[in-house]
Amino acid sequence: MFRSRSKDEKAPTDKVTADLSKQPRDPEAPKGRPTPKRSEAQTHRRRAQTVPTDRKEAMRRQREARRADLARQRQALASGDERYLPARDKGPVRRFVRDFVDSRFCVAEFFLPLAVVILVLSSLPNTQLKNIALLLWLAVIALIVVDSVGIWIRLKKQLATRFPNEPKRGAVAYGLMRTLQLRRLRLPKPQVKRGERP
Numbered sequence: 001m002f003r004s005r006s007k008d009e010k011a012p013t014d015k016v017t018a019d020l021s022k023q024p025r026d027p028e029a030p031k032g033r034p035t036p037k038r039s040e041a042q043t044h045r046r047r048a049q050t051v052p053t054d055r056k057e058a059m060r061r062q063r064e065a066r067r068a069d070l071a072r073q074r075q076a077l078a079s080g081d082e083r084y085l086p087a088r089d090k091g092p093v094r095r096f097v098r099d100f101v102d103s104r105f106c107v108a109e110f111f112l113p114l115a116v117v118i119l120v121l122s123s124l125p126n127t128q129l130k131n132i133a134l135l136l137w138l139a140v141i142a143l144i145v146v147d148s149v150g151i152w153i154r155l156k157k158q159l160a161t162r163f164p165n166e167p168k169r170g171a172v173a174y175g176l177m178r179t180l181q182l183r184r185l186r187l188p189k190p191q192v193k194r195g196e197r198p
Helices: 007-022 038-050 055-079 092-102 107-123 127-162 171-179
Strands: none
Touching: 092 127, 092 171, 107 127, 107 171, 127 171
8 A cells, every 4th residue: 555656557657648748738728827937926925915814904904995985986976977986876877867857946856945944834823824834835745746747757758768778777766866855965966057958
């Protein structure tokens, strides 16, 4: 079992390796690459050394990378740079939806200021003002529903004609949620002026 082999037993393996060397080598095989230069090997070793060995260092680097990504994302939300936007805001369909909503006045964007006014009116002791506040609530809700249905129908039609082969799932809901925000607080920032059709 542990004895050394004789020369006769070693001979067949030499023949096999000689036969294998005559066979054409697969060009995709990793063997046969030139030996890297010393400078390349040293830079590779330095990179390998920069990999954190302890858990705290790895977590610190991960936090820094996450902060850098978030900073790039915030900058993209302010400038409209497509490369660094979050996944929900990326793509030509979402960009068109944003431009479609930003180019018009929407009743829903004034909901929060109107709600504050209505709450102040309803908190006053005068019963007539309370009745007016209640009627204003009903009128604002009805206007928002009518306006949202109109935007939903027009936006769906525009998306069907402009992007027939693109996935449009959730695009209309994305636009309706954008109408609920005040124009100056919307992110990504509006890229078109009011009245300017996309």
